[in-house]
Amino acid sequence: MERKNNFDAVRILAASAVIYGHAHPLTASGDLVFLGNTVQSFAVKVFFIVSGFLVARSWAWDPSPLRYLSKRMLRIFPGLLLLLLLTVLMGACMTTLPVGEYLANPGTRLYFFYNAILYPAYSLPGVFAGLPYPSAVNGSLWSLPAEFLMYLVFPAVYYVGRRLGGNVLLVVFTLALCVASLYWVRVSPPSDPLVFYGTGLPSVLDAGPYFFLGAVFSLTRIRDHLSPSIALFLVGALIFFHPVSGLWTELALYLVAPYCVLALATAASPGLQHAGRFGDPSYGIYLYGWPMQQIALHFIPNLTPIGNTLIALPLAAVAAYGSWHLIEKRALAAKPSRKARSNLNKMESK
Numbered sequence: 001m002e003r004k005n006n007f008d009a010v011r012i013l014a015a016s017a018v019i020y021g022h023a024h025p026l027t028a029s030g031d032l033v034f035l036g037n038t039v040q041s042f043a044v045k046v047f048f049i050v051s052g053f054l055v056a057r058s059w060a061w062d063p064s065p066l067r068y069l070s071k072r073m074l075r076i077f078p079g080l081l082l083l084l085l086l087t088v089l090m091g092a093c094m095t096t097l098p099v100g101e102y103l104a105n106p107g108t109r110l111y112f113f114y115n116a117i118l119y120p121a122y123s124l125p126g127v128f129a130g131l132p133y134p135s136a137v138n139g140s141l142w143s144l145p146a147e148f149l150m151y152l153v154f155p156a157v158y159y160v161g162r163r164l165g166g167n168v169l170l171v172v173f174t175l176a177l178c179v180a181s182l183y184w185v186r187v188s189p190p191s192d193p194l195v196f197y198g199t200g201l202p203s204v205l206d207a208g209p210y211f212f213l214g215a216v217f218s219l220t221r222i223r224d225h226l227s228p229s230i231a232l233f234l235v236g237a238l239i240f241f242h243p244v245s246g247l248w249t250e251l252a253l254y255l256v257a258p259y260c261v262l263a264l265a266t267a268a269s270p271g272l273q274h275a276g277r278f279g280d281p282s283y284g285i286y287l288y289g290w291p292m293q294q295i296a297l298h299f300i301p302n303l304t305p306i307g308n309t310l311i312a313l314p315l316a317a318v319a320a321y322g323s324w325h326l327i328e329k330r331a332l333a334a335k336p337s338r339k340a341r342s343n344l345n346k347m348e349s350k
Contacts, residue, residue: 008280051150052211075328082327086319097125150211227263284316285316296315
């Protein structure tokens with residue numbers, strides 16, 4: 001049964017925005033900035049808001065650590081492993097090395113292995129070396145360990161908070177994460193930042209608060225007061241009264257972005273609620289976008305950002321729908337459910 005909301009549309013739009021945002025640095029055009037963030041950074045934050053909202057609901061409905069982790073892994077890894085396999089094969093066609101030397105190179109195996117365990121590796125031997133953004137095969141992979149970290153931290157915060165009698169700890173932890181992000185990303189960025197599992201800590205702190213803001217909206221009464229009309233007013237106010245510094249812009253986004261994104265996502269707009277009728281390609285568009293953009297530039301140098309987007313986005317969408325129907329949908333069908341586990345317990349007791 002089709003869901004009556006706009007979540008699929010919001011995710012697809014965010015994934016498409018990531019491609020358009022990346023098209024600027026990939027074509028050496030400089031980043032396009034929107035509300036104090038690059039377009040791609042803002043779109044990733046939209047993903048984190050939606051993910052936090054839905055993951056929190058999933059945990060609250062079925063707070064089983066094993067089933068929870070199984071669901072998260074089935075969402076992330078099957079599509080990722082297919083992408084990595086296809087990327088390595090694509091590299092064999094794009095590399096400047098002889099194919100045998102490329103396949104025997106340790107860097108080829110390490111690219112697959114490291115990314116398969118969510119440790120970002122960005123280059124394949126001899127692939128895309130001469131492009132404006134050289135040797136970066138898939139720069140989008142940085143966000144996967146950051147998101148998976150949120151998956152791991154959230155249940156612990158939620159569990160301890162519920163043991164203390166409510167959602168106070170969740171709210172306090174979210175506020176503390178926002179403060180840490182504002183300080184280390186906007187006020188005093190470290191000259192030599194720590195690296196978390198292959199991803200710079202500032203990048204994790206920049207996106208992480210939005211996951212927990214989405215979770216707060218999901219688990220508190222705020223979700224009962226989401227209104228597209230109020231969201232439209234807030235967007236207008238944010239644009240009209242544009243903050244004068246990155247610090248104040250980010251603080252304003254903490255207050256406005258989760259409300260606006262979730263007000264749109266939880267609504268059922270006639271033109272948007274059927275965006276997922278052919279499947280959910282958002283994860284695939286996000287994963288395949290960067291490689292498709294680099295392939296486009298490999299064959300057609302000097303593309304503009306718009307030209308790069310117009311070529312790469314349809315290619316990424318085709319790959320994403322293929323990934324969804326061949327791999328992701330089948331994997332998600334195997335997700336353990338609370339009902340299935342309950343039935344299993346009944347059978348075992350007989």
